[in-house]
Amino acid sequence: MNVFRIMLKELKVIRDPKMLLFLLVSPLVTMLILGTALTGAFNGSLSVGEINVLYKNNSSASDFSRYWDDFTGQMRQAGIKLEKADEKTDGKTEVKNNRYVGYAEITDSGLEYYSSSQSLIESGIAKSVLTAFADRYRLAAVVAGTDSEQADAIMSGNGSESYVVEESLNATRKPGAMDYFAVAITTMIILYSALTAAQLIDGERKRNTAVRLLASPVTKIEIFTGKLAGLVVLNAILTIIVVLISKYVFNAYWGENLGLAFLILFTEIIFAVSLGLGLSYIIKGNASGTVVMIIIQLAAFLGGSYFPVEEATGFMGALSSLSPLQWSNAALLELIYADNMSATINAMLLNIGFAVVLLGIALTMMRRREGL
Amino acid sequence: MNVLEVKQLSKKFGDFIAVDNITMSVKEGEIFGFLGANGAGKSTAINMIASLLRVTKGEIEVLGKNIAKHSKFAKMNIGIVPQEMAIYEDMTAYENVRFFAGLYGLRGAELKERVIEALAFVGLGDKHKSYPKNFSGGMKRRLNIACAIAHRPKLLIMDEPTVGIDPQSRNYILGSVKKLNELGCTIIYTSHYMEEVEEICTRIAIIDHGKIIAEGTKGQLKAIITNQKNISIEVRSAENLNKSKLEAIAGVNRVEVEDRIVKVTSDSEINNLNRIIQQLMADDLEIRAVEENEPSLETVFLTLTGRSLRDQ
Ligand SMILES: Nc1ncnc2c1ncn2[C@@H]1O[C@H](COP(=O)(O)OP(=O)(O)OP(=O)(O)O)[C@@H](O)[C@H]1O
Ligand SMILES: [Mg+2]
Numbered sequence: 001m002n003v004f005r006i007m008l009k010e011l012k013v014i015r016d017p018k019m020l021l022f023l024l025v026s027p028l029v030t031m032l033i034l035g036t037a038l039t040g041a042f043n044g045s046l047s048v049g050e051i052n053v054l055y056k057n058n059s060s061a062s063d064f065s066r067y068w069d070d071f072t073g074q075m076r077q078a079g080i081k082l083e084k085a086d087e088k089t090d091g092k093t094e095v096k097n098n099r100y101v102g103y104a105e106i107t108d109s110g111l112e113y114y115s116s117s118q119s120l121i122e123s124g125i126a127k128s129v130l131t132a133f134a135d136r137y138r139l140a141a142v143v144a145g146t147d148s149e150q151a152d153a154i155m156s157g158n159g160s161e162s163y164v165v166e167e168s169l170n171a172t173r174k175p176g177a178m179d180y181f182a183v184a185i186t187t188m189i190i191l192y193s194a195l196t197a198a199q200l201i202d203g204e205r206k207r208n209t210a211v212r213l214l215a216s217p218v219t220k221i222e223i224f225t226g227k228l229a230g231l232v233v234l235n236a237i238l239t240i241i242v243v244l245i246s247k248y249v250f251n252a253y254w255g256e257n258l259g260l261a262f263l264i265l266f267t268e269i270i271f272a273v274s275l276g277l278g279l280s281y282i283i284k285g286n287a288s289g290t291v292v293m294i295i296i297q298l299a300a301f302l303g304g305s306y307f308p309v310e311e312a313t314g315f316m317g318a319l320s321s322l323s324p325l326q327w328s329n330a331a332l333l334e335l336i337y338a339d340n341m342s343a344t345i346n347a348m349l350l351n352i353g354f355a356v357v358l359l360g361i362a363l364t365m366m367r368r369r370e371g372l
Numbered sequence: 373m374n375v376l377e378v379k380q381l382s383k384k385f386g387d388f389i390a391v392d393n394i395t396m397s398v399k400e401g402e403i404f405g406f407l408g409a410n411g412a413g414k415s416t417a418i419n420m421i422a423s424l425l426r427v428t429k430g431e432i433e434v435l436g437k438n439i440a441k442h443s444k445f446a447k448m449n450i451g452i453v454p455q456e457m458a459i460y461e462d463m464t465a466y467e468n469v470r471f472f473a474g475l476y477g478l479r480g481a482e483l484k485e486r487v488i489e490a491l492a493f494v495g496l497g498d499k500h501k502s503y504p505k506n507f508s509g510g511m512k513r514r515l516n517i518a519c520a521i522a523h524r525p526k527l528l529i530m531d532e533p534t535v536g537i538d539p540q541s542r543n544y545i546l547g548s549v550k551k552l553n554e555l556g557c558t559i560i561y562t563s564h565y566m567e568e569v570e571e572i573c574t575r576i577a578i579i580d581h582g583k584i585i586a587e588g589t590k591g592q593l594k595a596i597i598t599n600q601k602n603i604s605i606e607v608r609s610a611e612n613l614n615k616s617k618l619e620a621i622a623g624v625n626r627v628e629v630e631d632r633i634v635k636v637t638s639d640s641e642i643n644n645l646n647r648i649i650q651q652l653m654a655d656d657l658e659i660r661a662v663e664e665n666e667p668s669l670e671t672v673f674l675t676l677t678g679r680s681l682r683d684q
Pocket of ligand 2: 414455531615
C-alpha cells in the first residue's frame with residue numbers, strides 16, 4: 001500500500017503539461033525528422049540487403065528437383081537468390097564468412113537450414129520462405145503418392161498462394177525510414193529514462209524529503225520499490241503513446257504482433273531504469289548523471305538510433321553488439337519483419353538479466369548506507 | 373511517563389565525535405529546549421532519535437520502547453520538522469501533507485480530516501491548492517510543520533523551525549507550538565533564538581561540542597550562575613562610551629551596548645556599581661536609569677560555553 005502511494009506520487013509529473021509535452025514531443029519530432037529526412041537513404045533497401053542463399057540438393061526423390069527449380073525461379077523474381085553449391089564448398093563456412101545469409105541442405109529426410117548470425121533479417125526471410133516450401137513439398141509428396149496431377153496443382157499454386165505471406169517479401173514491408181526510426185527512437189527514448197532513474201533517489205535527498213520518508217514508518221525497500229515502479233509505469237505509458245502515435249499518425253509499421261513488441265519495450269524500460277538507479281549507487285554524486293548520459297549517447301550511436309547498424313561488421317559490428325539498444329532494436333526488427341522469436345527472447349533475457357544485477361547492487365549499497 | 377529516554381548516546385562521523393555520551397529524558401507534556409551554537413550537535417542528536425542516523429553507541433527509548441527493536445512503533449509516534457525544508461515544490465500544500473500523512477497509515481475520510489486539520493493549524497487553511505514554490509519563507513516553514521503533525525505524533529521534534537522567517541510567521545509558529553503542547557503533544561524544540569526557548573520551553577538542555585553541559589528549568593539554569601549579576605544602565609546617548617575602561621573595572625566580565633542601554637555583566641560578589649557609574653559620568657554620559665537584574669539565559673549560555681549563541 002505504501003509502495004502504491006509512493007508510486008502514485010511519482011506519477012504526478014504527468015500533471016505538468018510542459019513536462020508531458022517535452023516527454024512526448026521530443027521523441028515524436030525526432031522520429032519525424034529522421035523518418036522523413038532519410039527516406040531517400042532507406043528506399044526500402046537499406047535495412048534488408050541482398051538475400052543470397054546457398055544450397056546443396058542431396059535429395060534422391062525424383063520429382064523434388066522439378067519443384068525445387070520452380071521454386072528457385074519464383075524466388076529469384078522476388079529477390080531471393082538461391083545458389084547451388086558445388087561439392088567441395090562448405091556451406092556453413094560460407095555463411096559464417098558472411099558471403100551468404102543462409103545455407104540450405106536438402107536430404108531425403110528434409111531440409112536443414114543454417115542461418116547467418118549477422119544478416120538476421122535477411123536470413124530470417126529466407127528461412128521463412130524455405131519453411132513454407134518444405135511444408136508444401138511434404139504435403140505435395142504425400143498427395144503425390146495417390147494422385148500426381150493434384151500434387152502439381154498444389155505445388156504451382158495459383159498466385160494468391162505464394163510461399164510466404166506477402167509482407168515478408170514485398171518491398172513495402174522492408175523497413176522504410178519511418179518504420180526504422182519509429183523503432184530506433186522509441187528504444188532510444190526508453191534508454192533515456194536511465195537519466196531520470198539516476199536522479200530518482202538523489203532527487204529525494206536534494207529536496208531533503210528523503211528525511212521525511214526515512215522518518216516515516218515505511219521501509220527503505222518500500223520507498224525504493226515505489227519510486228521504481230512509478231518510473232516504470234510512467235515510461236510504459238509514454239512508450240505506449242509514442243508507439244501508437246508513430247503507428248497511426250506516422251504510419252510506421254510495427255508488425256503483426258504489437259503485444260510482443262510492447263513486451264520487448266517493457267523489458268527495456270526495466271533495464272534502463274535499473275541502469276540509472278544502479279549507477280547512481282555505484283557512482284556517487286552528480287558524476288553518475290554524466291556517466292549515464294555518456295552511456296546513453298554511446299549506446300544510441302552504436303545501437304542504431306541515428307543510422308541502422310544491422311549491416312555493421314568487423315570492429316563496428318562488435319562495438320554495436322555491446323550497445324544495449326542493439327539487442328532491443330534487433331529483436332524488434334526481427335519480430336516485425338521476420339517473425340523471429342529467438343531474438344525477442346534473447347533481448348528480453350538480456351534486459352531482465354542486467355536489470356536484476358544492477359538492482360541487486362543498488363539494493364545492497366542502499367542497505368549499507370545511513371540514508372536512502 | 374517519559375516520552376523519551378536517551379542513555380549515553382554517542383555519534384561519530386569517522387573520527388569526529390558529533391554527539392558525546394549524552395543522557396537525558398523528556399517527560400510527557402514538556403516542551404524540551406535544545407540550545408546550542410552552530411555545530412554543537414543538536415541536529416545529530418535529534419536525527420538519531422528520529423531514526424535518521426544510526427546510533428554509534430547508546431540507547432534511545434520512545435514511550436518506553438527501544439527504538440532499535442521497535443523501529444516502526446517509534447516512527448509512528450514521532451513527528452519531525454527537519455531543519456531544512458522537506459516538501460515537494462511540485463505538489464500542492466494539501467498533497468504534500470496528504471502524502472506524508474498517508475505514509476503513517478491514515479486512510480480515507482480520516483486522512484482527509486487530519487490533513488485539513490493540520491493545514492488549518494499552521495494557518496494555511498486557505499492554501500490547500502497552492503504550490504509551495506509560490507510560498508513565502510514563513511509559509512513554507514509552516515507547511516513543513518503541517519507535514520509533521522497530521523498523523524498526531526506523541527513526540528514532535530522541531531529542528532530550528534523558525535530560522536530565517538518574518539516575525540509574524542515566527543509568532544504564529546510559536547503560538548502553534550504552545551497550542552499543540554496544550555493538546556497533549558510533547559515537544560523537543562531546537563533553536564538558536566534564546567528568547568524563543570526562554571518563552572516556550574519548560575525545560576532546557578544546553579549542548580556544546582556534542583555534550584550536554586547543563587540541563588534544567590530556566591530557574592535552575594540561572595541558578596547555576598548566581599555568581600553573576602546583570603546591570604543595565606539607560607543613557608541618553610551611548611556614543612561617547614569608553615568600553616575598554618568600563619571592562620577594566622574590577623569584577624566586570626562583559627560590556628554590551630544595545631541602542632541606549634549599556635549592559636554590564638559582573639561578578640556578583642564585587643560591589644562595583646559606584647565605579648561603573650563614575651566611569652560613565654566621566655565619559656559624560658547622561659544616566660537615565662539603572663537597573664540590576666538576574667542573569668538572562670543568554671548570560672548562562674555565554675558563561676557556560678564561552679561563546680555567544682548567535683553570531684557565528
Ligand atoms: N554527515 C556528517 N558527516 C560528518 N560530519 C558531520 C555530519 N553531520 C554533521 N557533522 C558534524 O557534526 C557536528 C554537529 O553537527 P549538527 O548538525 O548536529 O550541529 P547543530 O547543532 O545542529 O548545528 P546547527 O545549529 O548549525 O544546525 C558539526 O561539526 C558537523 O560538521
Ligand atoms: Mg542543526
